[in-house]
Amino acid sequence: MTKMEIANLVHERVGLSKRESAELVDDILECIRGSLASHENVKLSGFGHFRVRRKNERRGRNPKTGQEIMITPRYVVTFKASPLLKAKLNQEDES
Amino acid sequence: MTKSELIERIAAGRGITRREAEVVVNTVLDAIGDALAAGDRVELRGFGSFVVKRREPRMGRNPKTGEEVPVPGKRVPHFKPGKELRERVDRS
Numbered sequence: 001m002t003k004m005e006i007a008n009l010v011h012e013r014v015g016l017s018k019r020e021s022a023e024l025v026d027d028i029l030e031c032i033r034g035s036l037a038s039h040e041n042v043k044l045s046g047f048g049h050f051r052v053r054r055k056n057e058r059r060g061r062n063p064k065t066g067q068e069i070m071i072t073p074r075y076v077v078t079f080k081a082s083p084l085l086k087a088k089l090n091q092e093d094e095s
Numbered sequence: 096m097t098k099s100e101l102i103e104r105i106a107a108g109r110g111i112t113r114r115e116a117e118v119v120v121n122t123v124l125d126a127i128g129d130a131l132a133a134g135d136r137v138e139l140r141g142f143g144s145f146v147v148k149r150r151e152p153r154m155g156r157n158p159k160t161g162e163e164v165p166v167p168g169k170r171v172p173h174f175k176p177g178k179e180l181r182e183r184v185d186r187s
Contacts, residue, residue: 001130001137009126014118024109024119029142031104035096037183044098047124048172052184074185077143079174088132089147089170 003029036077048081131172141179148173 003025010021032050035042042050052075060071096104098120106116127145130137137145152168176184 001126001135003139006123006126006137006139010119010122013122014115016119021119024105024116025123027105027108028101028120028123029139031096031101031108033142033180033183036180037186039184040096042096042101044101044124046098047128048174050174077174077176077180077184079145079172081172085128085131085172086169088128089172091132 039075044082046082046084048079048085051078051080052076053078134170139177141177143177143180144175146173146175147171 004022007018007022007025010016010025011018014021016024032042036050036052039052041052044050055074055076057073058071059068061068102113102116102120105111105120106113109116127137131145131147134147136147147170150169150171153166155164155166156162157164
């Protein structure tokens with residue numbers, strides 16, 4: 001599924017124009033990105049949490065050359081699905 | 096930022112009502128969840144992609160009693176941040 005398909009669903013279900021729907025989908029993604037870029041976690045109840053975590057410097061290896069390199073400390077985004085989303089993915093399996 | 100803060104920001108940015116923004120946000124999140132439940136991957140350019148990973152059934156252990164219990168296999172969502180998100184989060 002792509003952004004365009006999501007925008008089409010918004011257009012169909014909410015009744016906004018295709019253009020408005022696409023802009024709103026972009027707004028939502030940009031709002032989440034902006035929040036994470038300023039290292040603010042994003043909690044979407046019923047869906048999941050996006051968290052910014054700091055990773056320390058560590059020793060790594062170039063898998064192609066086998067050469068050892070230092071991986072610089074960095075900030076990364078992790079996603080933790082809400083119990084509701086996890087349940088949604090396992091509905092058929094449980095019945 | 097919580098979901099209601101996201102809804103408020105979207106409403107304010109576009110000049111739509113809070114209620115309208117709420118319906119749109121919920122539609123987007125539901126659409127992603129439905130796609131994943133159907134086993135689809137969701138690819139959002141510049142943001143990231145959601146994929147479903149399968150966990151095999153395994154034997155677990157009740158830490159209190161030490162008793163072995165079967166843990167059924169399950170499907171779990173996984174998010175991989177896209178390039179733009181990765182770079183913006185790391186740069187700041």
